[in-house]
Amino acid sequence: MAGEKEKKVSKGEVKEERKPKAPAAEEAAKKKAAAPKDEAPQEPQVDVDTLPLVKRVKEVKGEFIEDVKYFRGEITFLVKKEGIVDLCHFLKDDSETQFDFLTEVIGTHYPEREKPFEVVYHLYSTSKKHRVRLKVQLAEDEEVESVFPVWRSATWYEREVYDMLGIRFANHPDLKRILLPDDWEGHPLRKDYPLQGPPGYREAWIKAHCASTNKL
């Protein structure tokens, strides 16, 4: 966890939790006692390699898979950057997987990591009714291939990731900002981007738009 984030959390929380801390801990303990009943079936030590989907993917496209995770019933593949389009094509067309629907493309920023960016793909199969998550990790200036040839909906999702995090997608037909104005500076969902916009932005906005009210 980033130092900055840690600090923010502690600043906000330690003060707040002065009172409820004890009950919270109690609750947590109580929950731990009661929880295994609910959680245990969800979090058994599943051997991921026995899952049919993982087996199939590892069998055919094993060279692109770096890691497989299983959490709360969801399978996550950590995919090598070069293999993403190839893997997507396979997942879409293979008769055992049939992931015909791209649910979304997400970008995440982990500033403390060596490869700070992560692009997450959620896939769904309307015939097999199962889901999978693919992850690609990227270094600061790396690009990832667009999955636009596989699912056309990726155009917008990837534009949003670019807009919010500045991750570039190679071979994207029209990579530009989507939610923010074209002349916006910075990428707001990066962790180093301040919550209330760039410094001075808010004040300038108030000056321009709320001249009549002196307090906001």
Added chain:
Amino acid sequence: MAQELVLVVIKMIVVFAVALLIVAYLTYFERKIIGHMQLRLGPMRVGPHGLLQPIADGLKLFVKEDIVPHDSDRWTFYFAPILNLVCALVLLAVIPFSYNFMVTRLNIGVLYVLSLASVGTIALLLAGWSSGSKYPIMGGLRSAAQIFSYEIFLGFSIMGVLMISGSLDLVKIVEAQSKVWNIVYQPVAFVVYVIAALGELNRVPFDLPEAENELVAGFHTEYSGFKFAYFFLAEYANMIVVSCMAVILFLGGWKGPVLPGIVWFLIKMCAFFYFFIWVRATFPRYRYDQFMRIGWKIMLPIALANIVVTGVVMMLV
């Protein structure tokens, strides 16, 4: 001579003043009726049951800022609404509200009405074009297409009536219906006439030139203040004229038992307004190409067939 002139002037003033008042209150009744059809109340605030609403609206439009777009063709932009209203009001001059209550009796009344009505539509085209904006020009183009298609079968639809009565004089047409109204002889023509009238008036389901959901406000998007009021008045004045023509051509004009002729005329006219408003509250809007198709492929053949059938029957009887 002088006496006659004074009489004509008085008639003119009465007809136009009453017409403008009726027009203003038509908007009120439209809002009220549509409101009630939609389980609302319509205007309620200005005066009892909102009765002064049209006057308040008029005053509001009068004092509103009069905006002229930068890219507009200035003089045409000013001229179009005036032309539209003048055409609409001038039409009222030949309408016989009863046997002797009319501004002037013209022996080619039908022709006069048809020709001036199309001039009024040109005003819409001018308005759309001169605004120098994209939505109005699309509205203007649509109204131009309407002139060409709907004017034609509007004319054809009343041809049967003219054949029966043998005159273009509106008074004579009414007199010819002393015993039986023309709607009995010409039911098909009546339906065609009503549909053509809806198209001619830019009313739902044919209100394409001003389709507010597509073209914002169509040809009068850029108009504001009193120039907008001109269009508004003209639209309702046109509604009066079209309703009057329907009453004269198909519903026996002022003919009716007991009540004086003018009262009968107004009752029939109001029934027609109600129908227009009723239609507006009920139907969706046609698309532009569908509207053209209905005009040329369905209505025109029906109107022509009606003429042929009327002719054949008249020859045989």
Added chain:
Amino acid sequence: MGLVQKVLMKDLLIGLRRTVTYNYQKAITMQYPKEKWTPYPRFRGVIRLTHDEEGNLKCIACGMCARACPVGCITVKTEGKGKERKLVDFVIDFGVCLFCGLCVEACPVKGKAIEMTSYYEAATYDRNEMIFDINKLQADYKAWERSFKK
């Protein structure tokens, strides 16, 4: 739809019949300033501070509400520490408030030191008037409610 029905415009006539029947039924409009909507008991309107039987504020100045607020529109100013903590001012900016009710839920006082009233006519001409201080937050809306309640 058969040809006869099509020529007779049955589809259109059904619609026309529907609108004309409603024309002669009672409208469902509520004429707002004249008649007013009586909210249900749970309505989340403007927030006020409550009193105990002796007429003192119930608030113990713990600041739980301020911490629960998603937008941070509540400011609780206190004096002193520990058991001597005293409430100095309690400010809610209703220009920012979401009226979500999380503050009331967070209140640890028995019987809740803050409550959401049914008052909904809180519009103002000036943003600053939407900032309620401790005095304004004790306003009683009972009279307002009684003025239109059936």
Added chain:
Amino acid sequence: MMEKGLMDKGSVEGQVTEDLMRDTLKTREMWLNMGPQHPSTHGVLRLILALEGERIVDTEIVIGYLHRGMEKLAEAKTYPQFLPYTDRLDYISSHAMNFGYVLAVEKLMGIEVPERAQYIRVMMAELTRISSHLIWLATHALDIGAMTVFLYCFREREMILDLFEMACGARLTTSYFRIGGVAHDLPDGFIEQAREFCKIFPKKAQDYDDLILKNRIWLSRTVNVAKISGEEGLNLGLTGPNIRGSGVYWDIRKDEPYSNYDKLDWEIAVEHGCDVYARYLVRLKEMRESCKIVSQCLDILEKLDGPVMAKVPKVIKPPEGEVYASVEAPKGELGFYIVSDGSPKPYRLKIRAPSFANLISVPTMVRGHMVADVIAVIGSIDVVLGEVDR
């Protein structure tokens, strides 16, 4: 800027040039800017249309006028604090939005929600679906010109909003669901009033059918307009009633049942017309199915007693990890992807907004149609800009 954007798509430019070559007259397409202030773009959607006469050659969609940075805000709020924000995503179906969010957090924490709360949630979500579809029908019909349908729909919607106000205290931004259950139990008299609604609604819904279902004008405006096949729809990210209008049997409530949907008896509404009219029929059927679900829930709730909140720690601190949970919102698949680092605030929260994804296919749908059809198409896919821009 806008010209460049359109020209970037090489195929479009090619198309236009071809048209120019074909016509001996030198004509140029007209650029029409529809929105963000336009009567029928449902908020602040902006479309840049390239027109040839009234026919659409190309469309570019510009969004973001309502962007509030929800995802960034979420990173600064604790888990319970973000809940009222989800109301403001799709503000006409806030229960469904809450539902998606709390499901995701509960999945992350492994909380089991009490039965009674489950049924209350399902009932509220279905009432929301009806009210959302009513607004959709109202505005869609208004866009096509049938303005009376609008008022009739709102009449029934008011009944639903009354129910919401009764149970939650707010009519629109309800914030009723909590992580682990719902905020309050149902108030007295709720079940009776809800039952009355279920009884009245199918009768009142006859009004909309009378006005437009078989109306020839409505048919000519919607049938065979904006056809999109199921396969293409999936490729373009269509979900919810829109994809079911193209003959795809896909409803998350059936396929991955959450919150007791599998214990209730109802059917997926599917039509095979692939056009605007099919999407209209799907939603009409869905409203009636939802009504069925609500009355079943009411039957169960009458007998079922119990708590409406699970035992949830005061400070919600989920374990480290990431989950994706989705619900069938009225507009389509609503998903929340939450990455937790073990702190009381989400590390990353991504909202998969159905309207955003549904908009992607609009340019494909409207190509070759007329300006008036654009309105019908936007109406038929049912966008809410609060959700698109987030």
